[in-house]
Amino acid sequence: MKKSLLIGLVIMALGLVVPSVTDSEYYLHLFVLAAMFGVLAVYWNLLDGYLGLIHFGYAAFFALGAYTSALVTTRLGWPLLPAFAAGGVVAAVIGGLIIIPCLRMGSYATAIVTLAFAEIMRITATSWTALTKGEMGLWGIPPIFEGAGRTPYVYLITAILAAAVVVLSLIVRSYTGLAYVAIKDDETAAATTGIPVKRIKLTGTMVSCGVAGVVGAFYAHYILTITPALFGIAYTIQIMAMSLFGGKGTLLGPLLGAAVLLLMGEGFRFMENYRLIMYGLVIIATVMLFPEGLIGVVKRGGRLVSRRSGS
Amino acid sequence: MLNVNHVTKRFGGLTAVDEVSFGLEMGRILGLVGPNGSGKTTLFNCISGLFPPSSGRIVFQEKDITGLKPHRICRLGIGRTFQLVKPFHSLSVKENVILGLAFGHRDRPAGLRAQAMEILEFVGLSGKAENKAGGLILAERKKLEIARALATGPSLLLLDEVASGLTESESEGIIALLKEINERGLSLLIVEHVMAVIMSLSHRVVVLSDGRKIADGPPDEVANDQNVIDVYLGEPPTTQVEAGEPS
Numbered sequence: 001m002k003k004s005l006l007i008g009l010v011i012m013a014l015g016l017v018v019p020s021v022t023d024s025e026y027y028l029h030l031f032v033l034a035a036m037f038g039v040l041a042v043y044w045n046l047l048d049g050y051l052g053l054i055h056f057g058y059a060a061f062f063a064l065g066a067y068t069s070a071l072v073t074t075r076l077g078w079p080l081l082p083a084f085a086a087g088g089v090v091a092a093v094i095g096g097l098i099i100i101p102c103l104r105m106g107s108y109a110t111a112i113v114t115l116a117f118a119e120i121m122r123i124t125a126t127s128w129t130a131l132t133k134g135e136m137g138l139w140g141i142p143p144i145f146e147g148a149g150r151t152p153y154v155y156l157i158t159a160i161l162a163a164a165v166v167v168l169s170l171i172v173r174s175y176t177g178l179a180y181v182a183i184k185d186d187e188t189a190a191a192t193t194g195i196p197v198k199r200i201k202l203t204g205t206m207v208s209c210g211v212a213g214v215v216g217a218f219y220a221h222y223i224l225t226i227t228p229a230l231f232g233i234a235y236t237i238q239i240m241a242m243s244l245f246g247g248k249g250t251l252l253g254p255l256l257g258a259a260v261l262l263l264m265g266e267g268f269r270f271m272e273n274y275r276l277i278m279y280g281l282v283i284i285a286t287v288m289l290f291p292e293g294l295i296g297v298v299k300r301g302g303r304l305v306s307r308r309s310g311s
Numbered sequence: 312m313l314n315v316n317h318v319t320k321r322f323g324g325l326t327a328v329d330e331v332s333f334g335l336e337m338g339r340i341l342g343l344v345g346p347n348g349s350g351k352t353t354l355f356n357c358i359s360g361l362f363p364p365s366s367g368r369i370v371f372q373e374k375d376i377t378g379l380k381p382h383r384i385c386r387l388g389i390g391r392t393f394q395l396v397k398p399f400h401s402l403s404v405k406e407n408v409i410l411g412l413a414f415g416h417r418d419r420p421a422g423l424r425a426q427a428m429e430i431l432e433f434v435g436l437s438g439k440a441e442n443k444a445g446g447l448i449l450a451e452r453k454k455l456e457i458a459r460a461l462a463t464g465p466s467l468l469l470l471d472e473v474a475s476g477l478t479e480s481e482s483e484g485i486i487a488l489l490k491e492i493n494e495r496g497l498s499l500l501i502v503e504h505v506m507a508v509i510m511s512l513s514h515r516v517v518v519l520s521d522g523r524k525i526a527d528g529p530p531d532e533v534a535n536d537q538n539v540i541d542v543y544l545g546e547p548p549t550t551q552v553e554a555g556e557p558s
Contacts (some may be wrong), residue, residue: 178406179413185397186400188361189397189459190399192359192390192460193385194414
C-alpha cells in the first residue's frame with residue numbers, strides 16, 4: 001500500500017517538474033505522449049505479463065474510447081467528464097464481450113481473435129462514414145483545456161498515469177494479483193485451487209480495456225482529430241514493443257519501455273513508416289537477447305555493481 | 312460422502328471411462344488402480360470438474376456436483392493433486408499455499424499467512440516458504456501440491472500418482488504424510504502405480520481396466536482376484552515359451 005502510493009507520488013512529482021524544466025511545446029508534447037503510451041503499455045502488460053493473455057487488438061480499445069468520447073461530445077453535447085467515462089465503459093464492455101469466446105481457446109487463438117476484431121473495428125470505422133466520417137477523420141473535438149498550451153495536459157496525463165500505476169500496483173499485490181500469476185503458470189491447477197479462472201480473466205481484460213478507453217478519450221480531446229488508423233495493428237505493436245522491451249510481468253518496466261522507445265522513435269522519425277520495422281526488431285531482439293526486458297537488465301547491473309563494491 | 316454413479320466419459324469415439332460406479336465413505340482411503348490408459352486420471356478429471364462426464368452422476372456430501380466448474384467443486388471441499396505436478400512455479404512456496412487459502416473457501420478465512428505457514432510446517436516445507444516453487448525438487452513439489460490442496464480446506468483429497476518418480480524413502484515420507492492427513496479425518500481417493508503405496512494405505516481398492524470397473528474390495532482380496540491378475544500379468548500363455556532361448 002505505502003509502496004504503491006510512493007510510486008504514484010514520484011510520478012506526480014515528475015509531471016509537476018517537467019513544465020518548469022522546459023517550455024518547449026515539442027518536449028512537453030513528447031512527455032504527454034510518453035505518459036499516455038506508458039499507461040497503455042502498463043495495462044497491456046497486465047494481460048500479457050501477469051495474466052498470460054496475449055491481446056493483439058489492444059489499440060482498438062484505445063480507439064474505441066477516443067471515438068466514443070469524441071462522438072458523445074460533438075454529436076450529443078455531453079460534458080467531458082461523462083464522455084471520458086463513456087469511453088472507458090464502452091471499451092471495457094466491448095473488450096469483455098470479445099474476450100468471452102476467447103476464454104475457451106488457447107492463447108494463440110486469443111491473439112488471432114483479438115487481432116481480427118481490431119481489424120474489423122478499423123474497417124467499420126473507415127466505412128461507416130455517416131458516423132465516423134471515415135478516413136477523413138473526426139475533427140472539431142472540444143479540447144480539454146481551451147487555449148491553454150500543453151502544460152495543463154502534462155498535469156492531467158501525469159495524474160492519470162499516477163492513478164493508473166497505483167491501481168495496478170494494488171491489483172498486482174492483492175490476492176487477485178497472485179491469482180493472475182497462478183493462472184499464467186497453470187490454468188488447470190488454478191481452477192482446482194478454487195480460482196475462478198474465467199471470471200478473473202474477464203474482469204482483468206475489462207479493466208485493461210477500460211483504461212485504454214479512458215486514455216483514448218484523453219487522446220481525442222488532446223489531439224482534437226482522430227482517424228480510423230488508431231484502431232490499427234501499428235499502435236498495438238508499438239504498445240507491445242514498449243511493454244516487452246521495458247520488462248513484461250513487472251510494474252514499472254513497461255513505463256520505462258514507453259519512455260525510451262518513444263524518444264528513440266522520435267530519433268528515427270526520418271524513417272517515416274519504416275519505423276514500424278524498428279518496433280518489430282525491438283520485440284525480436286528483446287525476446288531473444290534479454291527476455292526480462294530493460295528493467296531486468298538494470299536490476300542485474302545493479303546487483304553486479306553492489307556485489308563488486310561489496311567484495 | 313462421494314458417490315460415483317454410472318459415470319461415462321467419451322472423447323469422440325473413445326470411451327475413456329465406461330459406466331463406473333463406486334462409493335467412498337467419510338474418513339476412508341480408496342485406492343484406484345489399473346494399467347496405463349484405464350481411465351483413472353480421466354475419472355479424476357470428471358470428479359474435480361475439469362471435464363464434465365458424458366453421462367452419469369457424481370454426488371458429494373449429498374450434493375450433485377456433476378458438471379460443476381472446477382473452482383466450485385474445490386470450494387465444496389474436494390482438493391486434488393496432479394500426476395504431472397503443477398505448482399505455480401513463478402510464485403513462492405508460501406504464495407502457492409496462500410492462494411489455496413484465499414480462493415479455495417466460500418468465505419476467505421482470516422490470518423492467511425499464519426495458516427499458510429502452519430500447513431507448510433505440517434507437510435515439512437516451512438524451511439522453503441520463501442523459495443520459488445519452480446526451484447523445488449520433485450518430492451518437494453509433490454508435497455507443495457498436497458499443501459496447496461490442503462489449504463483449500465477439503466474433506467476429500469484426490470491424489471494422482473503422488474508417489475511416482477520418488478525414491479523409496481521419499482515415497483515412505485509421503486505415505487506417512489497421507490496417513491496423518493487421513494487421521495485428521497480427511498477421506499482420500501488415490502490413484503497409484505506403486506502397489507506398495509496402495510496396499511499399505513487403502514481401506515478399499517477399485518480396479519479399472521479399459522475404462523471399466525473390474526474389481527472392488529479390500530486390498531488383499533482384490534490382489535488375489537483372477538480378473539485383476541489377468542489384467543496385470545496378461546492371459547495365461549497357451550503355448551510354453553522356454554526362457555533364455557532367442558526367438
